[in-house]
Amino acid sequence: MLVSIRVAAEELGVRPETLRRWESQGKIEAPERTPGGKRRYDLAKLRHLAPHKAPSERVTILYARVSTNGQRDDLVRQRALLETFSSANGWPYEVIEDVGSGLNYHKRGLKQLIAQICSGRVGRLVLSHKDRLLRFGSELVFSLCEHFGVEVVIINASENSTFEEDLASDVIEIVTVFSARLYGSRSHKNKQVMDRLREVAKEVSP
Template identity: 80%
Template structure:
């Protein structure tokens, strides 16, 4: 259900003066607000946030996002979540954790889709990651652009741990190999099985 608020609350949430909202309405930049029986304006915050970048108010959610590529990395996921929880708790933030098990090349993971949906609805004020690539292997900049547009603060705990070009390349290749190995898995074709085995060997050779 849409959250309808009076003009003063809407302006405060967006960090603008109430007159700015009236001007945007006159210019056609926003839809005319709903009116109460007494004629008072009521604004849909989600719609306003979609067109008006703003600073994230402290009342919005802090979400910590964790991801590993495969079910065999569940222990790593547990450690990642523990790090995120410790960091958020140390800063005194009320938070929730969204986690995924799936390739960084997969844009259809349930947790990621939930995260993006909530960012676009204006619910999220802060996004916390352990590393940049935990979000996506490729395409994370698009999500960061959405965060900037909707006023979401992005915190990457280990952002200072820069990897080398060779390490980034190796990790990218491993991610791609993992995806293609999964697609070939279970096939009865001996040729496909041989390809899969070779891909897995390559991944082990490249693994840091």
């Protein structure tokens, strides 16, 4: 049976780019091609890779995050989206929530998520957007998911932001982190500088 790269990846519990990498490394033979150049995989020849597939008895984890307590309403909406999406697909799930910067690698929820992935009990990770996991470094967690056979589902993966949007979001995130640290020094000058940086970042943000 010949299937698309998306279907083949879902069958094995990996991402499409993993299949492309395996092909370039010679781990799997080159698939057939349609007249338009699309890959078509023979599932029968990929069955030996079945251990990478996430078993159905493993749990689906929904991970939601906002940066501050002032964004609690967004956290509620984010969780509702994840739960509705997972319920529509018939996936029993557990929810992990975090409130903290996307630059913070020590958040309790993130640590819990990584521990569960490494324990082998997670079969699927569902996010609303890629940057809800981490602002930088999400690929490291995705690599862990690939290693432990965890399927990653990003609901709004097709909503690609522009370079300017990403840059503005990153600046705001960084300014927020440093503001918290500098405010502690009780320096009025520091506060003025950080407030101005935040204003500028928001001005260029769409």
